Amino acid sequence: MLNLRMKSGRxxxxxxxxxxxxxxxxxxxxxxxxxxxLTSDAVNLDPQAGEELSSNILFYHIYxxxxxxxxxxxxxxxLAESWEIKDDTTWVFKLRKGVKFHNxxxxxxxxxxxxxxxxxxxxxxxxxxxIASFKALDDYTVEIxxxxxxxxxxxxxxxxxxxxxxxxxxxxxxxxDLKPVGTGPYKLVEWVKEDHITLAANPDYFAGxxxxxxxxxxxxxxxxxxxxxxxxxxxxxxxxxxVRDVDRVKADSRYKVMTKPSLLNVVVSLDQRDKSPTxxxxxxxxxxxxxxxxxxxxxxxxAINKVIMNGLSTPSEQxxxxxxxxxxxxxxxxxMYPYDVKKAAELMAxxxxxxxxxxxxxxxxNRYVNDQQIAQALASMLGKIKINLQLNLMPKSNFFxxxxxxxxxxxxxxxxWDVPSDDSGSMYSVMFYSRDKKEGxxxxxxxxxxxxxxxxxxxxxxxxxxxxxxxxxxQEVTRILMQDIPMIPIHYxxxxxxxxxxxxxxxxxxxxxxxxxxxxxx
Amino acid sequence: xxxxxxxxxxxxxxxxxxxxxxxxxxxMMSFTGDPVFMVIPIDSTAAEIEQARRLLGLDRSLLSQYFxxxxxxxxxxxxxSYVFRQPAMQLILERLPAxxxxxxxxxxxxxxxxxxxxxxxxxxxxxxxxxGIMAGSLLGISLPGFWVGMMLxxxxxxxYPLLPSSGRGDTVEVFGxxxxxxxxxxxxxxxxxxxxxxxxxxxxxxxxxxAGMMEVMRQDYMRxxxxxxxxxxxxxxxxxxxxxxIPVVTIFGLQLGDLIAFxxxxxxxxxxxxxxxLLIDSIYRGDRPVIVVYLMLTAFIFVAINFLVDxxxxxxxxxxxxx
Numbered sequence: 001m002l003n004l005r006m007k008s009g010r011x012x013x014x015x016x017x018x019x020x021x022x023x024x025x026x027x028x029x030x031x032x033x034x035x036x037x038l039t040s041d042a043v044n045l046d047p048q049a050g051e052e053l054s055s056n057i058l059f060y061h062i063y064x065x066x067x068x069x070x071x072x073x074x075x076x077x078x079l080a081e082s083w084e085i086k087d088d089t090t091w092v093f094k095l096r097k098g099v100k101f102h103n104x105x106x107x108x109x110x111x112x113x114x115x116x117x118x119x120x121x122x123x124x125x126x127x128x129x130x131i132a133s134f135k136a137l138d139d140y141t142v143e144i145x146x147x148x149x150x151x152x153x154x155x156x157x158x159x160x161x162x163x164x165x166x167x168x169x170x171x172x173x174x175x176x177d178l179k180p181v182g183t184g185p186y187k188l189v190e191w192v193k194e195d196h197i198t199l200a201a202n203p204d205y206f207a208g209x210x211x212x213x214x215x216x217x218x219x220x221x222x223x224x225x226x227x228x229x230x231x232x233x234x235x236x237x238x239x240x241x242x243v244r245d246v247d248r249v250k251a252d253s254r255y256k257v258m259t260k261p262s263l264l265n266v267v268v269s270l271d272q273r274d275k276s277p278t279x280x281x282x283x284x285x286x287x288x289x290x291x292x293x294x295x296x297x298x299x300x301x302x303a304i305n306k307v308i309m310n311g312l313s314t315p316s317e318q319x320x321x322x323x324x325x326x327x328x329x330x331x332x333x334x335x336m337y338p339y340d341v342k343k344a345a346e347l348m349a350x351x352x353x354x355x356x357x358x359x360x361x362x363x364x365x366n367r368y369v370n371d372q373q374i375a376q377a378l379a380s381m382l383g384k385i386k387i388n389l390q391l392n393l394m395p396k397s398n399f400f401x402x403x404x405x406x407x408x409x410x411x412x413x414x415x416x417w418d419v420p421s422d423d424s425g426s427m428y429s430v431m432f433y434s435r436d437k438k439e440g441x442x443x444x445x446x447x448x449x450x451x452x453x454x455x456x457x458x459x460x461x462x463x464x465x466x467x468x469x470x471x472x473x474x475q476e477v478t479r480i481l482m483q484d485i486p487m488i489p490i491h492y493x494x495x496x497x498x499x500x501x502x503x504x505x506x507x508x509x510x511x512x513x514x515x516x517x518x519x520x521x522x
Numbered sequence: 523x524x525x526x527x528x529x530x531x532x533x534x535x536x537x538x539x540x541x542x543x544x545x546x547x548x549x550m551m552s553f554t555g556d557p558v559f560m561v562i563p564i565d566s567t568a569a570e571i572e573q574a575r576r577l578l579g580l581d582r583s584l585l586s587q588y589f590x591x592x593x594x595x596x597x598x599x600x601x602x603s604y605v606f607r608q609p610a611m612q613l614i615l616e617r618l619p620a621x622x623x624x625x626x627x628x629x630x631x632x633x634x635x636x637x638x639x640x641x642x643x644x645x646x647x648x649x650x651x652x653x654g655i656m657a658g659s660l661l662g663i664s665l666p667g668f669w670v671g672m673m674l675x676x677x678x679x680x681x682y683p684l685l686p687s688s689g690r691g692d693t694v695e696v697f698g699x700x701x702x703x704x705x706x707x708x709x710x711x712x713x714x715x716x717x718x719x720x721x722x723x724x725x726x727x728x729x730x731x732x733a734g735m736m737e738v739m740r741q742d743y744m745r746x747x748x749x750x751x752x753x754x755x756x757x758x759x760x761x762x763x764x765x766x767x768i769p770v771v772t773i774f775g776l777q778l779g780d781l782i783a784f785x786x787x788x789x790x791x792x793x794x795x796x797x798x799x800l801l802i803d804s805i806y807r808g809d810r811p812v813i814v815v816y817l818m819l820t821a822f823i824f825v826a827i828n829f830l831v832d833x834x835x836x837x838x839x840x841x842x843x844x845x
Contacts, residue, residue, distance in 0.1 A: 040803075043605055050605065051563060123574050126566045177607055192700070193616060194795030195690050220688055220793040228675045228687040229793075366806070397808040400564060401556035430565040444565050 031213040032520050034503070036513065037226045037238035041194050041219035045180040046173065047161040048122040057512050058217065061199055062102075063161035063182030064206075066093055066112065066142075067154040071508040071517060073323050073422045075154055079107060079162055079183065079206075080142075088149040088465045089132070095140040099206045101164040102187045109136035114165035116144075127159050129440055149465040152325070155421040185210045185516040194219055199515070207516075215515040230255065230498055236520075237499040239513060243310050249498045258497040260507035261314040263321060263418040266368055268361070268378070268488040269446040270295070276411040278360035278390070285357050286411065292485040294347035296337040298385045299378060301490055308373045312496065316489035318478055319417075319427065323509070325467065326424030326474030331482060333489060344385045356386025362403055363414035367396040369493050375414060405435060405443055413446045416493075420510045424474050429458050432481060449486035529829070536825045543821045547814045548588050556580075557604050557808035578604050591814070601811035603804070610815040614797055619699045620690060621789070621796030625781040627703065627712055628719035633774065635720075636727035641758055643728070644735020644766070655728070662725030671718040671791040678714060686711050688793035715792040719785055723777045730773050734766025741765070767838050775831035783820040 042055040047063055049055075068078035080093040099107040113136050119128045132147040146153055167181045180188055183206070186199035197217045201210040218235060220226040223242035227249065229235045241249065241257060249255050270292055271277075276284040285291050301315040317332035348354055361379070365372045372393055379389040389412075394402065403413045419427045433441040434450035441458070454477055461473035481487075497507055505518040562574045575581045579590070591601055600611040643652040679687035691711035693700045702708025738744060739762065747761045786798030797816070804812040835842045 044607065046607075049607060050561060121573075123562055123577060125570045125573055126563045129567070129570075174608060192693075192795065193613075194793075194799060195620075218689060218793065219795075221799070222791050222793070224672055225675060225688050225791055225793055228680050229689075232679045232683055232687050234686055234688065395555075395806065397557075397560055397806055398555035400559035404559070426565075439569070440567050443567050 032211065033214045033216070034212045034237065034515055034518060034520060035216045035218060035235045036515070037220045037229050037235040038217050038513075039219070039226070039240050040221055042191075042197060042217075044177045045188070045191070046176045047163070048119055048124045049173075049177060051124065053511060054217075054219070057514075058197065059161050060184065060512050060514055061186040061215070061516070062180045062184045062188060063163070064184050065158050065161050066095075067157045069155070069158035069420070069422075069510060071506055071514075073420075073509045075158060075422070078158070079112075080157075083154060085465050086143075089146045091144045091146070091153055092137070093142045093144065095142065096206055097140055099183050100204060101167065101183050102181045102202065103164065103167050105164050105166055107162070107164075107183055108139045109142045110139075111162055111165045112136070112142045114168065115160065115163045118163065118168070119160060127156070130156050149463050151465050151467045151470040152421060152423045152425065155423055158421070186215060189214075205516075210516050211519045212515050227498070230500075233500075236503050237497060237505065237513070237518075239495075239497060241496040241498040243312055243496070245498075246310075246312075246496065254501060255498055256501050258499070258505070258507050259312065260495045260497075260509065261321070262493045262495045262511060263420055263509060264368070264416045264493050265316050265319060265321075265418065266371075266374070266414065266416050266490045266493070267316075267319070268490065269413045269415075270486060270488065271407075271411040271448060272450065272486060273448045276359070277409050278411040279357060281357055284411075285351070285353050286359070288351045288353075289485065290347045290351040291353060292488075293337055294344040294351070294385055295382060295387070296333060296485060296488050297340045297344040297347070298387075299381050299488065299490070300339045301334065302339070303381075304374060304377055305491060308370050308377055309491070309494075312494040313369075313491040314494060315491045319481065319487070319489055320419055320424040320478075321492065324419060324422050324424050325471040326428065326478050328475045328478045328482075331479065333482065336482060341384050348385050348387075354386070356388060358388040358390065359411050360390040360392050361412040361414060362392045362394070362399070362410045364396045364399045365393040367399065368416050371414070374490065378414070403446060405445060407446055407448070410446070414490075415446070423470075424478065425458065425461050425470065428454075428474065428477050428481075429462065432477070432486060433458050447486040449484070451480065451484060454480055525833075528832075532825065532829050536822065539821050539825060540818050543818050544591070544814055545588075547817050548584070548591070548810070551808070551810040551813065552584050554805075555808050557810060560807045560809075561604055580604075591811075600815045603809050603812045605804075605807050605809045606812075610811040611819075613800060613812060614816055614819060617795060617797045617800055619701060620794060621782060621785055621798060623701055623703060624712060624715055624719060624788075624794060624796065625778070625785060627716040628781060629723060629774070629778055631716060632720040632724035632727060632777075636724045637731055637763070637770070640728045640731025640770075641735055641763055644732040645739060645758055645762070647732075647736055656732070659725040659728045662721045663729075665721070667718055667722065668787050668791055670721055671715070671788060674714045674718060675791070685714055687714075688791075690795055715788050715794050718791070719781060719788045723781065726777065727770060727773055730770050731763075731766060734769055735762055738762045738766045764838060768835060771831055771834050771838065775827045779820075779824040779827045782823055 038054050040054045042058045043052060044050050044055050045058055047059045065078045066080040068076050070076060079096055079099060081096045083091055083093045086092050095109060101107060113134060116128060116131060116134050119125065130146050130150050130153060132145045134142060134144045137143050164181050168176055185202050185205040187202050189198040189200045191197045199215045201213045203209045220229055226238045227242055227245040230238050246257055250257050270286045271284060272287055274284055276286060305311060305313050305315055315334060317334060318327060320327055361375055363371055363375050375391050375393060379391055382389045403410050417427055429441050430444045432445060432449055432454055434455050435442040435445045435448060457473045457477045461470045464470055495507055495511055499505060502521045503518060504521060508514065558571060558574050558580060562571065594601060600609065602608065603610050603613055606613055639655050643655045646652050675687045678685045689711060690702050690708060692705040692707040693702050694704050702712050744757060744761060747757045784798060785796060786802050789796045789798040801816050
């Protein structure tokens with residue numbers, strides 16, 4: 001493991017110093033190094049500047065949130081030691097004492113206030129949507145108020161990473177993007193754009209020094225090259241192993257392949273307006289529940305799983321995974337509406353559409369795994385019940401503006417949705433709450449779905465600070481949605497990793513590969 | 523006309539070209555979707571979207587955005603990337619050395635192989651070796667770069683682990699530029715991508731050289747040169763090649779510009795941290811400031827190379843003068 005690569009004279013000295021330091025402190029015989037092949041380079045290292053995956057992975061190495069989201073989507077203390085609810089909308093967070101930022105500054109309540117303040121004005125203001133106000137009660141206590149009772153505030157806070165006020169003000173936005181300073185388990189050593197990012201362990205990390213002393217992230221966009229880099233030993237772990245390389249890597253005993261169902265649910269929304277933009281009929285057939293049920297029954301998710309996804313997808317039972325609040329034990333689209341073309345055709349006839357109709361499906365061709373092929377499969381499956389599905393495929397840079405609510409060009413939209421906060425409410429309130437009724441609700445309601453009962457239940461869920469009550473209301477919403485079918489859930493994509501067998505790691509549910517949880521066997 | 527007058531004329535032309543490029547790219551980018559949605563979370567509210575628009579300067583009309591861009595540019599500010607928030611020019615310039623380095627190795631490789639082989643094949647068109655060379659050049663033109671790249675990785679990195687598969691390897695700083703070729707590890711990293719990039723150029727230049735040589739070989743002065751007793755080597759290279767060189771130099775210039783600006787595929791395959799990948803990523807993300815500056819810089823490079831090529835013409839053939 002002790003292979004010191006000379007990146008440049010200066011860096012070599014720096015690396016040597018780090019190596020020496022870590023050996024001296026940890027008393028280790030050898031410094032552990034890990035090289036990770038990512039799909040792309042981080043864009044920013046300022047956690048309030050963007051949210052794509054590679055940057056997110058780096059953020060959590062360098063910074064810490066108040067509340068830690070664990071690998072299995074449970075939540076626990078981060079920079080906040082504990083928290084309590086004072087009244088329905090007031091939360092008090094006790095901060096950890098003696099935590100130091102990488103620049104030596106001590107972590108204090110003022111840093112939290114600064115971070116939240118800056119967040120509200122940033123591109124990522126959405127992360128603080130459920131925070132109304134905040135203030136420091138003393139150096140180690142922060143009070144946060146929510147606009148209404150909100151039982152899952154800690155889950156939201158897991159996505160808010162704490163900046164050092166002094167450093168952020170001194171450095172300015174541009175430097176903060178390039179030279180981050182946090183409290184996290186790793187410090188930035190060097191970032192050569194598109195080539196590598198090197199991090200060194202923070203020996204003073206509050207939860208204990210990391211086991212791996214130096215982590216290097218290398219962006220390797222092309223999937224086959226990523227596999228090659230693993231097979232040649234240039235990297236130790238790769239993200240998003242190519243599906244066609246799975247067998248090859250598995251066959252070699254020096255490597256292992258790991259899979260993990262992702263949180264990204266691919267769903268097809270069905271327009272609920274009286275007249276739908278791409279259907280040339282006076283009445284929108286998608287408003288008829290029987291038509292919607294027929295469509296679910298006509299789609300063979302298992303065939304999509306086998307033929308298109310090579311078995312690397314998990315057909316979705318509901319709109320959110322089983323770990324989430326609002327998930328209803330035992331309920332599944334696949335049991336309620338099993339694949340049955342004959343029954344589907346009967347339902348279509350019953351609804352008066354025995355001869356079918358023509359409708360357009362909007363989706364991406366470069367955002368989700370095999371999105372284009374899935375769309376084509378849907379067209380042929382729905383063709384069997386005489387629904388003529390026209391495909392409107394576009395790159396993601398066009399797609400998200402095109403389908404944006406009020407989605408006045410779309411009837412059916414296939415897109416993905418993931419809920420890393422472990423709470424179905426965050427999805428239901430933006431996706432199934434009636435449009436334009438309340439600020440912050442229904443803004444991505446792509447189906448124009450509106451059910452007063454659902455709105456009422458979401459209001460109730462958002463009016464209690466008790467998690468069990470919230471769960472109860474949201475479960476009820478799930479039951480109604482599964483009856484109403486405003487969207488057809490297809491499947492969860494599966495995350496694929498490959499690594500040398502000596503690398504001990506468990507893939508995280510949120511995809512945020514974290515070296516702090518990884519070890520290398522001797 | 524003097525070289526100076528010629529230079530001024532070309533500079534004026536260049537300003538026009540750059541202006542046209544900026545207008546076209548600005549117009550084109552207005553059709554490629556709203557960059558705001560590439561930056562913010564999908565479930566942002568209308569107010570959050572407005573805030574993001576304001577932060578990125580996208581709340582103004584396209585026309586006023588363009589004039590702001592022009593005004594800033596005259597003051598040397600080429601705008602900031604929506605995604606990276608860094609100056610667009612800086613993003614490009616910090617990646618440019620990697621690309622230029624790879625392209626220079628590739629084009630040197632291509633020229634060093636193409637010209638001798640082309641001269642040989644043109645001087646001896648009927649020998650089996652020449653036919654072999656020509657068949658090989660056809661392969662070089664028709665094989666897609668990404669396939670060649672993958673095959674090279676498969677054979678030379680995975681099957682026979684001789685060379686690294688990807689990345690730039692160790693670098694040293696020379697005059698503030700980060701370069702790979704001066705370290706052993708860096709040099710090992712540059713071989714496969716440069717070879718991939720060189721292949722098509724090599725094949726084209728070889729064929730042009732051969733065609734030129736075949737043409738020249740029929741000329742009377744070649745026979746006279748032989749009659750006066752010049753050595754075969756001198757006939758081929760001093761009398762023959764020099765006269766066949768004009769089209770080769772033209773293609774060389776065009777290819778050089780092309781490789782610098784659009785080495786995207788090779789860079790992606792070998793995870794080479796150059797500018798081509800930045801361009802493709804920026805297109806996917808709708809990052810207009812980067813795309814505009816990138817294409818303007820590309821136009822500049824093409825104009826500059828063509829200018830140099832024109833100067834080289836006069837050196838090769840004194841009968842040609844710039845005007």
